[in-house]
Amino acid sequence: MYLEFYGLKEYPFNITPDPRFLYLAPHHKEAYDHLMYGINNRKGFIELTGEVGSGKTTLCRAVLSNLGKDVETALILNPCLSETQLLRAMLNDFGLEVRGRDRLAYIEKLNEFLLQKNREGTNVALVIDEAQDLSPQVMEQIRLLSNLETDQQKLIQIVLCGQPELKARLARPDLRQLRQRITVRYHIPPLSMEDTSMYIKHRLWVAGSDGSVVFDPGAVREVYRYSKGGPRLINAVCDNALLAGYVTQTRVIDVRCVRKAVEQLEGSK
Template sequence: MYNEFYGLSASPFQLTPDPRFFFESSVHRKAMAHLLFGLEQSEGFIVITGEIGAGKTTILGHLLDTLDPEEYVAAKIVSPHLGGDDMLRAVAGAFNLQFTNLDKASLLRRIESFLVENHRQGKRTLLLVDEAQNVPPPALEELRMLSNFQVGSKVPLQSFLLAQPQFRRTLASVDLEQFRQRIIASYHLGPMGAAETSEYVQHRLAVVGWKGDPDFTEEALADIFLHTGGVPRKINTLCSRIMLFCFLDELHKVDREVVRSVAEDLARETNQVLDTGDGRSSGVMLSPHRDDETGGSPSGVYDRIDKLEKTVQRHGRALRYFSSVIEKNLLEGTSGEGDA
């Protein structure tokens, strides 16, 4: 929506993980070092934990992009709550192995044959398990059993587990002692600091051809860190809305006031989603306010009216933009049918 207006080749702050936007902050650099160390060991489990949106999937995607597909066969499971046998079927499915109507013993033999064949061809097999905090202990035990496969002195399968912090409590279970002994590298991915948050925003913009429009002031970048705590996904969410806000108001500078306005909008929308449950919804534009928000003074009321007028104008511009896009698509579709 705003990409063309600012001369960008793509959306800089999309939420979907994309290795193109990998930013090597100090915490991500350390996490990458642990991943590479684990990869060099050619066995066991590598565990990366982090809060929601910390960048776990992105950093693993970056690692996979550096691997030679002629030397590695990798598959990914985004884990729901899988039982033991379900985990084996999920592994088989991830590697495109037929598993229908197979009992457990036959399924294990099929997976083992696949691993042995990859090893024979000089390829290493990697299994990536995302959202591993949802994997119950019985399913983790099945993964451990797969790690027991050997070809001579070599282990043909290595697993990477990405999880939220509560996964560490799961691993602390007495029943998972043998699993813990197979973990050869583990790292907790924390948030970025203020300076790296600023660099992160500018890096993502630069990837899509940003030439300084809109200009982010130093104060605005500092406030982005304060509102997001340096968590990549929160930064992306806030900055995407900032770009939209600036586009609708035709702004070419992001200052503290812009960041504050957008952060307040996001907070208000979040509060509405997390409503008290009394069945009433205030609406984004006309949400109720307390007297202390305006100070009970005429100037406070006028300020609020001014903000509402600007919001209405912004929404009007957005509607006009979408209407023009729809009209353009309809005209192109009609033209295409005529050509046919």
């Protein structure tokens, strides 16, 4: 709606986890590095937590697309699966043919695949998003999968990505064995005000801005105050603030535009 007015090629503040817009603020860079390190050094289990909208899915997607050719990957987005469904989803994502509904046959197939990849010198990584929703039975199945290892190394690296509840989940006594296997952990904190400012600039730039639309310092402060540094809320409020600026035909987004945006968002709750 406001694209032409601001000279943008696309909407800068969509809430899809599109890695093209990735801005590696210092903590996001740390999270990214932890995932890369854990996968490439075959650390087995890796835990990534953060509040809703903190950037977990975006970071996982970025990591998956930047891993080398020597890593086979699978991404599970829907954690509300049974053990058998999870195994089937993994096999599908690794591009393996799946027949029947026999869980043991799935496990055998997966093991064969992992050993084959190991012989070829290929690492394998599985990312499970929203892992706080996995049932304890499925968590246990995942732990069993990781039992397969050679003397030297783990055959599959598993990233459990989820909201802070994931930590509480893993604190259950019956998941102790899984918890103890997690060797790399990172919790994504909110962006700082300075990060928020850079983040906004970066997304505008990726969307094709030539710099003629700006959020002035008061606007950035207000965005930060409202969002508390959470990227998803930053996007929601900035999108509405651009709309408010468009309505009044200004390319300098100020605190009034942001306040209007906040009113819009709060009103629609």
